[in-house]
Amino acid sequence: MHILYIHQYFRKPEQGGALRSYYLSKALVEAGHTVELITASNGPKYYQENVAGIQVHYLPVAYDNSFGFLKRIGAFLSFTFRSIKLAFSLKNIQLCYATSTPLTVGLVAIALKKFRQIPFYFEVRDLWPEAPIQLGYIRNIWVQHLLYIFEHYIYRQADKVIALSPGILEGIKSYKSSQEIFLLPNMADCEYYTPVTPTRNSFNEPFNICYIGTLGRANRVAFLLEAAYACQLNGLTQVKFMIAGTGAETAALQKLATDLKLENITWVGHLNRDQVRQYLALAHATYTSFDTKPILQTNSPNKFFDSLAAGKLTIVNTTGWLQHLVEEHYCGFYADPTKPQDFVEKLMPYLQNPDLLLEAQQNARRLAVEKFSRGKIAQEYIQLFPKVN
Known part of the structure; x- marks a missing residue:
């Protein structure tokens, strides 16, 4: 089957970032399908590249996490209209697979279905527009209403809808038959990451907590700084925090760290994939951070x-399925982000008991291998498509 994959933020392994589309597209190619993928680049012109058997089309549409809301919308629309034009020029496409965000990629798939009778699958990474509405980006009630209509129309038109978390799946159920919705969470790359962690034998030995990701409004990494401040106030000088990433909130976060006189923070900046692996190898634990908006509790x-995959004590500040995962599998804990002392109290047993920490780390790796390994998720993904004869 000749499949057109639409993803505005496609990344290659050497670039780092989210590699879901790379591995899923590669799995399609290995299963015998032909895959062409349309994405965006910050370069000055259109070009093509063969990536692991995937024919990737790069459209010159600049995007950066520091963009304001209107500039982001401009990038979304530019990518959408350029993608429609390019998609209509491609030959022999039999199926379109569009992954959000942004939701506007659904326009490409709908145009192909309406004018070329090409069916499409729609992958939902975030419930959009609910996320920007709850975050206060979209306040006009009429715009909100139109975006909800558009979102639900995409779900109804899609031949299959793929949700990345149980919360996202629940958000789609009202608009799509349950037989046409599939849960396919993000993957743990157990082949790339190995469970390497500095050994701790006593309470006072260094304990490194790593945050790797975007420093944006939705992430609200200020919660982590407040946890770091609580550790400092409690005299836990052995607890160190490494923050790796960039985004619109970088300057504000660094100012907050200065205002709080934090001495336990290291700012790393953007890391490529190999560097992420190196920093994770230095960490005993990781922190996953999001704002407290209800919609963000559904993230994957x-x-x-x-x-x-790296076998880390995994700390989360969101309720919902991430909290359920770490608590059910004893591989981490949920810390209420509005109560920094809660973070300190729940971290303390792992500082005091190296065996408990090691057990949680081993449980994390076991969960990755058994439930979310790249090979397992890729095989489930392939089953969504017709078999190649």
């Missing part, structure tokens, strides 16, 4: 699954 962040 790739760095959470990297933490499991």
Whole structure:
């Protein structure tokens, strides 16, 4: 089957970032399908590249996490219209697979279905527009209403809808038959990450907690700084925090760290994939951070699954399925982000008991291998498509 994959933020392994689309597209190719993928680049012109058998089309549409809301919308629309034009020029496409965000990629799939009778699958990484509405980006009630209509129309038009978390799946159920919705969470790359962690034998030995990801409004990494401040106030000088990433909130977060006189924070900046692995190898635990908006409790962040694959004590500040996972499998804990002292109290047993820490780390790796390994998720993904004869 000749499949057109639409993903505005496609990344290659050497670039780092979320690699879900790379591995899923590669799995399709290995299963005998032909895959062409349309994405965006910050370069000045259109070009093509063959990536692991995937024919990737790069459209010159700049995007950065520091963009304001209107500039982001402009990038989304530019990518959408350029993608429609390019998609209509491609020959022999039999199926379109579109992955959000942004939701506007659904326009490409709908155009192909309406004018070329090409069916499509729609992958939902975030419930959009609910997320930007709850975060306060979209306040106009009429715009909200139109975006909800558009979202539900995409779900109804899609031949299959793929949800990345149970919460996202629940958000779709009202608009799609349950037989046409599939849960396919993010993957843990157990082949790339190995469970390497500095040994701790006593309470006072260094304990490193790593945050790797975007420093954006939705992530609200200020919660982590407040936890770091609580550790400092409690005299836990052995607890160190490494923050790796960039985003619109970087300057504000660094100012907050200065205002709090934090001495336990290291700012790392953007890391490529190999560097992420190196820093995770230095960490005993990771912290997954999101704002407290209800919609963000449904997220399926790739760095959470990297933490499991690397065998780390996995700390989350969201309720919902991430909390359920770490508590059910004894591989981490939930800390109420509005109560920094809660973080200290729940971290303390792992500082005091090296065996408990090691057990949690081993449980994290076991969960990654048994439930979320790249090979397992890729095989489940392939089953969504017709078999190649």
